[in-house]
Structures are given as structure tokens and as C-alpha cells.
Amino acid sequence: MRSVRTADDVLRLMDGLFGSAADRWTDGAADWWDRFYSDRTRDVPFFASRPDESLASWLDRGLVTRGPRGRALDLGCGPGRNTVHLARHGFAVDAVDLSPTALRWARERAEEAGVEAAFHRADAFALTESDLDGPYDLIYDSGCFHHLPPHRRVGYLAFLDRFLAPGGAFGLSCFATGAENSGTELSDLDLYRDARAHGGVAYGDDDLRWIFSELTEVELRRMRRPDPDAETFGEAFLWAGLFRRP
Template sequence: MNRDIRSVDDLLRMLDGFFRDIEWDGFYEDRDHPVPFFADQPDENLDAWLREGPLTGGRALELGCGPGRNAFRLKAAGYDVDAVDRSPAALAWAAERGTGVRFHQADIFAVDLPHETYDLVYDSGCLHHLAPHRRISYLALLDRHLKPGGHFGLACFAAGTGDPGSGTELPDAQLYRDGSLHGGLAYTPDELRRLFDGYTEVELRPMKADTGRFGVPFLLVALFRKE
């Protein structure tokens, strides 16, 4: 018999095993993918927050950066950027796009970062691919790495859009019964507010399309501030 669970981390790692991860290298190696997630343009919301405020510079940490389209926008805005992704293929693509961003191939919960705290933590599409129990780890990461007065920005699948690409709305318990995240988890605005209720909401809305930047109607975007 194996009785190896002696800590919360042991329990979280065991629960990770209930789910098969997406093959991210294959995902990013297909540069002709029909979904425009690999466009050179940054998220429209991030671009707007940088142009119009309240994001004004400092150190930024991007979680699940993919090929770097948002990381390079942050760099262009004057941020000192650390960007993390598990996929070597994604980061190889990012390296072809430019320099000046520190890219880290790692799990976001086990990355060795050069700074303890950041003025901005940004996530475009990472949270909605995490199993429910990893929200605990995610909140701990934010608590550890986001400075008081700093901002947390997010783009994630939106519930209720009816779009086949918008993720599942199944209850958390059903995901464990199925052993699948069904392509990602969709959130309602109120679910995000409850999840991040320790932060002050700055903006929470559907992502805008047709702005000249990356935008699809089945994502929610949110900006929170840590007091």
C-alpha cells in the first residue's frame, strides 16, 4: 500500500494525476492553427490598460506566455518582464520574435524567478486550463508574487457564450468523475469575483473583437488591484 500523502503539496500532486495535460508542444508547433491565438497582436484589454492606464510600468510576470505576444507588448511599454510557459515549442517561437524578455520554461508553480514581487501579474489563458484544486496554488502564487498596490490581469473562458471554443461549464466535482477538464473551464463574472475576492476589481468585461488587437468574444477579461 502507498500512504504517501503527508502535506497539502502531496495532495495537490496526487490530484494532478486525475487529468491528462494538453499536448502543448504539438499545439504550438502547428503555426497554421486556424484559431488566431498565435497572432502577433497582444490582447486588446492589455493594450488598452497600457495605453489608457492604470498600468504604468515596473516589473511584470506573465503566466502561460505562449509565443510571447503579450510579453513583448509589456516590454515595449517599459516593463521588466519575466514570462513563464511549460512548452519548449512556444518559447522557441518566442525567441524568434525578439529579445529583451526573460523567458522561463517551467511549471508556473515551480519556476525559479529572479524577483520575489511584481507590479503586474498577467495571465491570458492559463487559469482556465488549471484543475480546480490548483486554484489554491494559483491564489498562493498571486499572494506571494504580487506587490501591494500591484495589478493582476486575466483573460479566461467566459461561461454562457454558447461558443464551442468557450470551455466547459460542468461543476468541479464532475471534472474529477470524468478525469478531464474538457478543453478548459469557463467562468462567470461572479465566479471570478468570488475567486479573487481578496482583490479590488478595476474592470471585468467580455473581451472586445475588431479592435485591431487580439480579441475573441468567448473570453472574459478582468483587472484587479492588490491593496
């Protein structure tokens, strides 16, 4: 049976090349991430209610500022640690995640912190302008991008083009090449040949500059790992990248 007629059909076909690993971004993603977030006592560093050190630093140094509307989108918000931090800094935050379990945790954290945010259970890249109250002064992605297969980067860039306001900032953390405990360094072609995502894709600084070349680089560095009792989260195997739309 023939299954390809549209560009979306091609994308779904390519998703399938990754087998069970595709559960992290295809229809099975919600179940996969629900299982991941179901036990809050697990020793997962980013389960702690602490924002990324890079995001906190950009806000403290004024590299990310609120525009007239002061809107932020937390892309793949997980249990909401960055959502809460952005709301505390005066942003009106939309937080999106596929996992209902993660969103329940995020809502609880927002209530405990006494801040407001709008939570959306959705595949962010299937959302349209009628679903979100954009454009956004800031789109922030902590760990979503590096789970995408290469062909899904096209939709990611189209998403930024639709929802990032002129002059708006885009920040991300993602796996870095040459770092211990990071993602795979296989080439894009070899990822398809291997039919596995290996837990995430690592990027070099030149890769990120090329992929996001339509944006202006503000800062691109490795994340810093704070002291265990610090109020922020960071791991040295992650990039911290901040870009701005002209």
C-alpha cells in the same frame, strides 16, 4: 502502496483523477504544449503576433502603470505576443512557459521587435522568489488560469500572494460561461466525477469576483473581438479581468 503523505501528494493524486487531460498542467504538459505550438501555420487566432485588446486598452487608459521598478510577469506566455507588447511599453518582463517550443518562438518575436525580456522554461507555480525577480507591478495571464483543475486554484492564489507587489495589478483572460466556443460549465464536483477537463473551465463573473476576492476589481468585462486587420487580439467568449492588490 500508499502515496499520500504531504499536501503536494494530495494535489498530484487529484491531478491523476483527470487522466490524460491532466497533461495540460502536470508533468506531461510540456510535451502537450510543444505539440500544440509545433506548427506555426495552424489556424489558431492567438498565434498571430498581436497583444490582447484588453491588455492594450488597460495600458492605453492608464489602468496599468509602471511602478518604480516597472516589472511585469507574463504567466504562460506562449509565443510571446503579450510579452513583446509589455516590453514595448517599458516594462522589464519575465515570461514563463512550460513549452520550450513556445519559448523559442517568443524569443524570436522579441528579437524581431527589438525588445528584451527574460524567458523562463518552468512550471510557474513551482517557482520561488529565488527564481524570479519579483515582486511584480503586473502579473498577466492570458489563457492559463482556465486550464487549471479546481484544486490547483489554491496554489494559483498563493502564487499571486507571493509575487504581486502591493498596489500591483493582476490581469487575466479566461473562458466565460454562457458563451459559444467557451469552456465547460460543469460544477467543480462534476469535473471530478467526469474525470475530464473538457478543454478548459468556464467561469461566471461572480466566480471570478469570489475567487479573487482578496483583490480589488478594476474592470471585469467580456473581451471585444477586433476587426480582422486590427493590431490586437480578442474573442467574445473570453473574460477580460483586471484586479489590483491593496
